[in-house]
Amino acid sequence: MSTRLSVGDLRANVTGLVLLPEDEGYAEELRTYNLTTVHAPSVVVGAENAADVQAAVKFAAAHDLPVAVLGAGHGSSVPSAGSVLITTRRLSGLAIDEGARTARVEAGVRWGDFIEQAAKVGLAGLNGSSPTVTVVSYTLGGGLGPFGRKHGYAADHVTAVEVVTADGRSRRVTAESEPDLFWALRGGKGNFGVVVAIEFDLFPIRGFYGGGIFFPGELSGKVLHLFREWTADVPEEMSASVGLLHLPALPFVPEPLRDRLVAHLRITYLGDPAEGERLVAPFRALGEPIIDAVGEMPYSAVAAVHNDPIDPLPLFEHGALLSELPAKAVDEFLRLAGPDAASPLILAEIRHMGGALARPPAVPNAVGNRDATLYNVFLVAAGGPPDAKALHGYEQTLIDALAPWSTGRRYLNFMFGGDADPRTAALAWSEEAYPRLREIKGRYDPANLFRINHNIPPLR
Secondary structure, eight states: OTTHHHHHHHHHTOSSEEEOTTSTTHHHHTOOSBTTOOOOOSEEEEOSSHHHHHHHHHHHHHTTOOEEEESSOSSOOSOOTTSEEEEOTTOOOEEEETTTTEEEEETTOBHHHHHHHHHHTTOBOOOOSOTTSBHHHHHHTOOOOTTHHHHOOGGGGEEEEEEEOTTSOEEEEOTTTOHHHHHHHTTSTTSSOEEEEEEEEOBOOOEEEEEEEEEEGGGHHHHHHHHHHHTTSOOTTEEEEEEEEEBOSOTTSOGGGBTSEEEEEEEEEOSOHHHHHHHHHHHHTSSOOSEEOOEEEEGGGGGGTTOOOOSOBOEEEEEEEESOOOHHHHHHHHHHHSTTSOOOEEEEEEEEOOGGGGSOOSSOOSOOOOTTOSEEEEEEEEOOGGGHHHHHHHHHHHHHHTGGGBOSOOOGGGOOGGGOSHHHHGGGSOTTHHHHHHHHHHHHOTTOOOOSSSOOOOOO
């Protein structure tokens, strides 16, 4: 690498680590949740503060190198070879203002840590299903969580973003200070800079009625067809999904669920528990569950609704947004992911959307594809690089089978690295929003420094 001498200057200006491929600790610094992506940047900067991020961005721009960002690595599926990669795990600041019901969270904070702190004061954020995802990355991609139908996307409630842009400037961006950039950051993921921290509103949620019911695989058809009918008129306080799971026989999987297909109903109801129990009763009447863990839950236990795995895995993901879910669509889903399918998927999920997720937020943002979307399909397969083509091909076959009911668009946080081609990535935003995003990208990052992502090419 021709920049070795200037790396010395970078080290002099960075409080945290600066590592080259041959340095001890390089591989450890690049640890990630999704093991399908092997990172091989030219330089790694383990940022400890915003000044470290600024130094890294300026260095990358001076040497015409792209910038990549690695938090927990759940969405880290785009290769980072030849980049300056900034790890954010040491940016751990977390402050909750109980009186104002707001939080300021730095880029390395994971939802599990946030939930623990917020629950102590009777407040909640719009977290996702996994406690090991970073708050910032999840929110920048929209943030679809278990309270979404009642309160919308996490990005809808962001009030300020602290970001280092391609010119090396550290900015605190709000709707008043830089409205175009503020709009683009909330839903544009990492295309417009390295976000150091965000501020957002909280909700007085101490608990809810919810959890999960695991049904044997042979009841999958009954569960999904009931889900289709049931979601037609449930109130917005109810957020729900059904995941067909085929989990491995590993210690982290409860013994009754190992190496078998199960249908997992996941619900959160922000209303009277008695009404929540009444709403769930039709599912309980379908047959004997393997596990019924639905009941009154504190917010601190919200991760138990989905029970996402917390250990790193090699994952391939795919998804689609549906405008409707007729019986024929459920039949096609079952044909390729149900009990009679030779499916390699570990998860095939249908998530109910609508409600507040379908409405524009009080302060508009770039999160797209809201109004026509009633369901989100999310597929996950696990395997090493030799399995990639076959696994992603199977996922595509299922998505193609659902095409008659698809909006043709995608949800950004559920897009895999194979979707990083700009023509595919563009499906994450509405046709109206995408040209505006490209224009803002051209103003703030004309050289496309931030392109190790689902990229928005700048208008030139």
